[in-house]
Amino acid sequence: MGEVYSDGARPRRRWGRRLLITFIVLVLLLLGLAVAADRVGKSYAERMISDKVAEQVANQKATSEKPAVTVEGFPFLTQVARGRYDEIKIGLANFSGPAGNNRTVKMKLLDVRAKDVTAPLDTIRSGNGNIVAGTVTGVGFIDYPQLIELIGQPGVKLAAKDGKLTGAAPVQVLGQTVNVTGTAALTVKSGNVVQVRFSNVSAEGLPDNPIVKGLINSYVNKLAFDLRVPALPLKLTVQNVDAQPDGLKVTAGASDVALNSSGL
Template sequence: MRALRIILVVTVILGGLFVIADRVAVGFAENKAADRIRSSEGLAGTPDVSIEGFPFLTQVAGGELDDVKIGIKDYEASAEGAKGAAGGTIRIDALNAEMHGVRFNGDYSSATANSASGSATVSYAELLKAAKAQPTEVAPAVTAQVVGLSDGGNGKIKVEITATVLGKKLRPVSVLSSVTVVGGNTVKVRADGLPKLGVDLVEGRIRTVTDFEQKIDGLPGGIKLDRIEAAANGVAISVKGSDVKLVG
């Protein structure tokens, strides 16, 4: 009986030491991976990296991690707006992704995930850069421009428009617009109806103002846009990818 108690005590101690060693190792790996991602993506800040699953050391021995979560704030993605709109970059307030089946080499200089899924948030102020924010002629002596975007409810965007008719500025009007993802890298906003400006308008002309697109490219590892809907503080985008290269 005494020998059994000794074996149990030793087993518990060794198990505790293994857990401590495992957590120390995973912490080191998370920090190392975060530094590699920051360097390879040219990030201003260090991303949050969380390696899921236990034990970590047995995953390392197999050369593949089950799940790795990555969080990046204020990510600058490459962007190209609609014709006549600003391009350059677009800021993603929060980009979160969960990588599944992450294969890596010994010094974490190379890592590729079998698949990835996650979310991204873009503020309405950023998305507004792609809209026709400058006065655009939509009829003789009539100009219109987009002055604001906001949550319209039920996944719709409310597009606020002002118009000037014969030199007189009208009160702002708004339309509800549907927002979709096209081709894995383009956010498309299209008005469900036409704004009532008090004058006869050709649909094609006014839609050059109400409707617009915003490309969002250059997400980490080649992740693509999947689905999108309007939310309280901006558009909420789901992202996904396969054979996602994290670093290297």
Template sequence: MRALRISLVLFIVLGGLFVLADRVAVGFAEDEAAGRIKSTEGLADTPDVSIGGFPFLTQVVAGELDDVKIGIKDYEAPTGGTGSAAGTIRIDDLDAEMHGVSFSGDYSSATAGSATGTASISYAELLKAANSEPKEIGFGFSARVTGLSDGGNGKIKVAVAVTPPGTKSSQTISVLSSVAVSGDTVKVHADSLPTLAVKLAEGRIRSITDFQQKIEQLPGGVKLDKVEAAPDGVEISVKGSDVRLVG
């Protein structure tokens, strides 16, 4: 009986030591991976990396991690163009969950079999893609987009300032718009056009109300999937396969 008790105590102690060693190892791996991702993606700040699954050490032996979560704040995504036309758009929060992550022994390379995640862009940031400078739309009328906000039911409310001919005072009208993803581009399209004092060509009005924002080179090569309006901005779903995390 005494031998059984001793064996039980030893089992508990060894088990505790294994768990401790496993947690120390996973903490080291998370820090190492975060540093590598920061360097690979050229990030200003170190991302949050969380490695799931237990025990971690058996996953290391197998050479593949079940689940890795990555969080990046204030990511500047390229918007296409070259030279003076090149620009970026700030993604406030980019969170991705990677599955089936294979890696090298020194963590110098890591690739996820699949990835899903979300990216959030504020309305103030998305507004930069809209026509915020006054533009002639016909018969002396000019218009520009002055603000974006949540329109409810998955719609974006687009505030448009319209200035009649011969005056400097403008009237602000609101347009409910749908938002969708097409390839690497987020597109905002007015569901219906505002009624003005005169009948203007639809194309001229849509040159103000409708706009789009290209988003390129997301970390690891993940792609835009879906987008919807949210209270503080747009929430974008991203996904990818054979996503390169490091190397």
């Protein structure tokens, strides 16, 4: 025997199914709107910071491509609600700036990371107030061809060996050409200046006497130079310099930095 339905059972079941479908659609719409709002807010904050960093670069008479800003962490609106942000990445491609004596130092990329970032909700909404990073670090590379140009001595070759900067150059001593090699000490001074001084110099095939040593030392002194790193945005100051296979890795840092300020 087949099942027996009362007259109103099937319509009520259909009506309940429609309510469920409507509810699911509304939830999906709300989720879609929330995601859209999240993306819009994130894009606005990234544009604001990018514009301010670009102003800083210009104020320091430096140049770069438009700063590429990425606010890390999802969802963005949750971070806005608590006023804290996981990390903000700022990439300045083809950064270059004055380095004194009519020279320009270039970095293919200045990679900046801001952490422990705080900002009130009103700052994100209105643009008024500061987005402050507790710590900011920046890393860039200065390639060896630039350094060789700064040294200004013909035939110089630079490379990294065991984490240290090494130099080699042909030198005329006592009527013969010899290859002189040495290791450079890199010392960070105030004003974003890096002193490069060569020592532990050796030259194969030469007699070990004061005259030869004096000639070699005289040449080595000419290889010494000061590398002035251009003024960096976000109050970044050079903290460390390391020799890498393709050039010098420059690491800079700063604390309590307003990311959306156009001031230096």
